[in-house]
Amino acid sequence: MKLSVLLFLLLSSLHPSSSQRYNALFSFGDSMADTGNVRIAKLPYGMTFFGNATGRCSDGRLVIDFIAQALGFPLLPPSQEEHDFKRGANFAVVAATTLGFEFFNERNLSRGLWVNASLHTQVERFERLLPSICGAPQGCKEFLSKSLFIVGEFGGNDYSTALFFATPIAEVNTFVPHVIDALSDGVERLIGLGAADIIVPGVLPVGCFPLYLTNFHTPDPEDYGPKTGCTRSYNALSWLHNALLRKALDRLRRKHPAVSIRYADYYSQIIDFAINPLKYGFTAGALRTCCGKGDNIYNYDQGRRCSENNFTVCDDVSTHVNWDGIHMTEAAHRAIARGWLHGPYVDPPILSSDQS
Secondary structure (H helix, E strand, O other): OOHHHHHHHHHHHHOHHHHOOOOOEEEEOOOOOOOOOOOOOOOOOOOOOOOOOOOOOOOOOOHHHHHHHHHOOOOOOEOOOOOOOOOEEEOOOOOOOOOOHHHHHHOOOHHHOOOOOOHHHHHHHHHHHHHHHHOOHHHHHHHHOOOEEEEOOOOHHHHHHHHOOOOOHHHHHOOHHHHHHHHHHHHHHHHHHOOOEEEEEOOOOHHHOHHHHHHOOOOOHHHEOOOOOOEHHHHHHHHHHHHHHHHHHHHHHHHOOOOEEEEEOHHHHHHHHHHOHHHHOOOOOOOOEOEEOOOOOOOOOOOOEOOOOOOEEOOOHHHOOEOOOOOEOHHHHHHHHHHHHHOOOEOOOOOOHHHO
């Protein structure tokens, strides 16, 4: 076992009281949060912290790992393996969508789905595990009312499934209300089961990621933000999703005033990485891939991706925001988790006394 892992376990055991306010931690989402439900990766994935690939789409820990650590929980076990889930579980699945198969099949896009793991499917799996976690329904309601739920990121794969098959972005924009409705329904199902403290992240500014910057490159400088270098149209799609999501969460708060429903702002934080990388120690900037191989400023090539076909890994991963073209480094996840735990990117922050 690597020294870094042993140190993490030691520190967790020295601070067990930090999780006393929560019974458990439950996570839903896609590759931004999957801790091993889909094991598609191999080294150098996992190289920084674990020393081996765990299914995480990064060189090390994810945002959910840092949150679990800060709250005194063990790293969340993947729900599709045999574990004791009484302190929490991770239902996130790489490539998961918010919407179900039928939505994409009706639009001739189902061939772009890698997994059948929509939000509805993840919540169903959670329901099936509840008796082993907390017993009878009434006991579960009490248990879940004192647990923390992180629902997302959801939406990115719904849009990329269409974009990667050349669906015009104007048409993909029409998907957003459907995605938001499905996400709202999923949150409401969890509330019905007893969840009373829920964090719902928005989507990332995908126009800042090397995969999009490379595959959808245009020669027109007006297509790019002058401060960030990110593509305007794809970030506009993310912005629309987040704006409608925040309105939906406002409606849920009015409907369920006793439930804490908080928005987590990936978008603004990653834009800040792009504008002010040195503030976070990212000397390589935010738009350059660490693991990959590309003959362009983003170091990304769809045919030479991380862990495939003559890839290379940067000398110092901690100086990079982007890991493999679409996922982030452990260093970026640590900075994001800090913004959620202490503010300002979750309001009130997870560790705020207002939530104790």
